[in-house]
Amino acid sequence: MWSAFANPHKFLKFSAVAAPLFYGAGALCILWGLWQGLWIVPKDEYQGGDIMRVMFIHVPAAWLAMASYSALAVASFVWFIWRHELADIAAKAIAPLGAVWTALCLATGAIWGKPTWGTWWQWDDARMMSVLFLLFLFLGYMALRASMDSRQKAARAGAILAMVGAINVPLIKFSVDLFTSLHQPASVITADGPKMAAVYLTPLLISGLGHGLLFGGLVMTHMRTEIRQRRIARLTAQALEG
Amino acid sequence: MPEFDKNAAYIWACYLIGALMIAGACLQAWLAARAAKKRLDALVANDEDLRT
Numbered sequence: 001m002w003s004a005f006a007n008p009h010k011f012l013k014f015s016a017v018a019a020p021l022f023y024g025a026g027a028l029c030i031l032w033g034l035w036q037g038l039w040i041v042p043k044d045e046y047q048g049g050d051i052m053r054v055m056f057i058h059v060p061a062a063w064l065a066m067a068s069y070s071a072l073a074v075a076s077f078v079w080f081i082w083r084h085e086l087a088d089i090a091a092k093a094i095a096p097l098g099a100v101w102t103a104l105c106l107a108t109g110a111i112w113g114k115p116t117w118g119t120w121w122q123w124d125d126a127r128m129m130s131v132l133f134l135l136f137l138f139l140g141y142m143a144l145r146a147s148m149d150s151r152q153k154a155a156r157a158g159a160i161l162a163m164v165g166a167i168n169v170p171l172i173k174f175s176v177d178l179f180t181s182l183h184q185p186a187s188v189i190t191a192d193g194p195k196m197a198a199v200y201l202t203p204l205l206i207s208g209l210g211h212g213l214l215f216g217g218l219v220m221t222h223m224r225t226e227i228r229q230r231r232i233a234r235l236t237a238q239a240l241e242g
Numbered sequence: 243m244p245e246f247d248k249n250a251a252y253i254w255a256c257y258l259i260g261a262l263m264i265a266g267a268c269l270q271a272w273l274a275a276r277a278a279k280k281r282l283d284a285l286v287a288n289d290e291d292l293r294t
Contacts, residue, residue, distance in 0.1 A: 108256040
């Protein structure tokens with residue numbers, strides 16, 4: 001079944017329909033979450049007043065940062081074991097977008113931290129440093145691929161880095177439980193279920209879904225571009241030979 | 243526009259950065275996709291011309 005999905009032609013057909021749907025649904029969810037977060041939900045004095053409204057962009061960005069690296073590692077694993085080209089194309093497409101959402105998570109986290117903790121950044125904080133390391137992993141993955149002189153070498157080196165770096169994802173998740181951190185403990189994804197009131201949780205989840213859908217649409221667009229670029233390279237090489 | 247407490251500047255800064263980064267990612271993806279499609283269409287047309 002998976003081999004059928006790994007066909008670039010089938011993927012181009014599927015994504016031509018799916019990507020616009022992902023963009024549309026993602027934008028709707030994000031806008032609804034934004035409207036709820038900025039206009040509708042009451043401020044929470046326990047969480048510092050209005051500053052908790054940053055949650056509706058910071059938390060989805062953090063989820064996407066971790067989910068995108070997990071997806072990068074899975075795509076790399078699939079390429080490494082089964083050598084499906086589409087998996088390598090997906091991994092290459094995910095990396096720059098994952099870096100964008102990780103940088104967004106770090107930027108909004110620092111801005112939220114200043115009025116809440118009195119500092120933009122804490123160098124010995126496990127949560128902050130592990131997310132910064134995640135950003136470096138994304139950037140390192142792209143730099144490593146770009147430094148290779150063939151596509152196969154780039155895919156192989158990138159896949160190894162992506163799989164090894166996956167250890168950082170659970171480290172981020174549990175950093176607030178395992179180490180001393182300024183960051184609050186998990187309040188949505190916990191063993192006992194969400195600890196957040198529904199009035200905040202629903203817009204947060206919808207916003208997270210929106211970011212995920214938008215991210216998915218962007219990955220498909222990048223993959224379509226990469227498939228075309230590979231075809232361009234092939235046609236150019238054929239033209240030069242013949 | 244909604245009115246926030248003394249931390250309004252921090253809230254707006256977060257959403258502004260978010261909007262700029264996400265819009266930038268979308269714009270870059272769209273421009274790259276358009277350029278690749280244009281170049282591939284030109285190459286395929288050229289290839290077909292050579293064959294005929």
